[in-house]
Amino acid sequence: MPPRKIIIDTDPGQDDAVAILLALACPDELEVLGLTCVAGNVPLDLTSKNARIVCELAGRTDVKVFAGCDRPLGRELVTAEHVHGKTGLDGPNLPDPTMPLAEGHAVDFIIEQLREYAPGTITLCPLGPLTNIATALQKAPDIARRVAKIVLMGGGYFEGGNITPTAEFNIYVDPQAADIVFKSGIPIVVMPLDVTHKALVTKPRNDAFRALNTPVGIAVAQMTDFFERFDKEKYGSAGAPLHDPCVTAYLLKPELFTGRHINVEIEVQSELTMGMTVADWWGVTDREPNATFIGDLDADGFFDLLTERLGRL
Ligand code: BDR
Ligand code: CA
Numbered sequence: 001m002p003p004r005k006i007i008i009d010t011d012p013g014q015d016d017a018v019a020i021l022l023a024l025a026c027p028d029e030l031e032v033l034g035l036t037c038v039a040g041n042v043p044l045d046l047t048s049k050n051a052r053i054v055c056e057l058a059g060r061t062d063v064k065v066f067a068g069c070d071r072p073l074g075r076e077l078v079t080a081e082h083v084h085g086k087t088g089l090d091g092p093n094l095p096d097p098t099m100p101l102a103e104g105h106a107v108d109f110i111i112e113q114l115r116e117y118a119p120g121t122i123t124l125c126p127l128g129p130l131t132n133i134a135t136a137l138q139k140a141p142d143i144a145r146r147v148a149k150i151v152l153m154g155g156g157y158f159e160g161g162n163i164t165p166t167a168e169f170n171i172y173v174d175p176q177a178a179d180i181v182f183k184s185g186i187p188i189v190v191m192p193l194d195v196t197h198k199a200l201v202t203k204p205r206n207d208a209f210r211a212l213n214t215p216v217g218i219a220v221a222q223m224t225d226f227f228e229r230f231d232k233e234k235y236g237s238a239g240a241p242l243h244d245p246c247v248t249a250y251l252l253k254p255e256l257f258t259g260r261h262i263n264v265e266i267e268v269q270s271e272l273t274m275g276m277t278v279a280d281w282w283g284v285t286d287r288e289p290n291a292t293f294i295g296d297l298d299a300d301g302f303f304d305l306l307t308e309r310l311g312r313l
Pocket of ligand 1: 013016127153169170243
C-alpha cells in the first residue's frame with residue numbers, strides 16, 4: 001500500500017513536535033505533504049519557526065512548512081507559554097532553522113492539495129486551534145467532500161478542560177473554527193483529554209527516549225522533562241501527557257485506541273463554558289453522530305510504538 005497522504009496542521013509545542021517526529025519517522029506509512037502552522041501555544045512567528053526546527057532535527061529539510069492564520073476567527077489569541085515556555089519549544093537547546101518557510105499561505109496550500117489529489121486521499125491532522133482548517137472550509141467549501149478524514153487533538157468530556165474548567169486549549173482558542181469543522185460533515189476522529197491524559201511520559205518511558213542516544217531521542221526526553229512540570233503541578237500526574245502524538249499514533253495503529261461514534265457539539269455562546277466539547281457519550285440526545293470520540297488507549301503499546309519509531313530517525 002502506498003503511504004497515506006497527510007497534512008499536519010500544528011502549533012508546536014513540545015507535544016506537537018513529538019507528533020511531527022513520529023510522522024516523519026514513518027515514511028512507508030505516512031507521506032507528510034506539508035506542515036501548516038497556526039497561532040496557538042505561541043504566536044504564529046514562533047510556531048512556524050518551531051515547525052522548521054523540528055524538521056531539521058529530523059533531517060527533513062525537504063518538508064514544506066507553511067505559515068497560516070495568526071489569530072482565531074472571532075476572538076483574541078490566547079497562548080500557552082505557561083505550559084510550553086517562552087519559545088513554545090523550551091527544553092532542548094536546538095539551533096534556529098536555516099530552511100525557509102514555503103511560499104504561500106497555509107490555508108491556500110490545504111485547499112490546493114485537496115483539489116489536486118483524488119477525493120478521499122488526504123487526511124488532515126490538526127494538532128492546534130482549528131483556525132486554518134475552518135478558514136480553508138469557508139474559502140473553498142468544495143474541499144469538504146474531498147477530505148478523507150480529520151484526526152485531531154482537542155476537547156475533553158470526562159476530564160473537563162485544561163484552560164478553563166470545561167474547555168480544552170485547542171478548542172477554547174478558536175471555538176468558532178471548531179464549530180465549523182465539527183459541522184462540516186467530514187469524518188472526524190477526536191483525541192480529547194480523556195485519552196491524552198492516559199498517554200503519560202513516566203520516568204521509565206522518558207528514560208527509554210533518552211536511551212535511544214540519538215539527537216531526536218535526547219531532544220524528545222528534554223522536551224518532556226520541561227513540559228511535564230505543568231501537568232505534575234496541576235494534576236499531580238506522573239509525567240507529561242503526550243496529547244498530539246496520539247493523533248499520529250492513531251494513523252499508524254488505530255487498534256491501540258478505543259472510543260465511541262457520537263455527537264459532539266461546540267459551545268460558542270456562553271463565556272462560562274466557551275469552547276466546551278459537548279460530547280453525547282451516553283447517547284441521551286437524538287443528535288446525529290458526527291465524530292469518533294476516543295476514550296482510552298493501550299498506553300504501553302503507544303509508548304513502545306513511539307520509542308521504536310523515533311529510534312528510526
Ligand atoms: C493541546 O494544547 C496544546 O497545549 C498542546 O500542544 C495540545 O495540542 C492540549 O490541550
Ligand atoms: Ca498542539
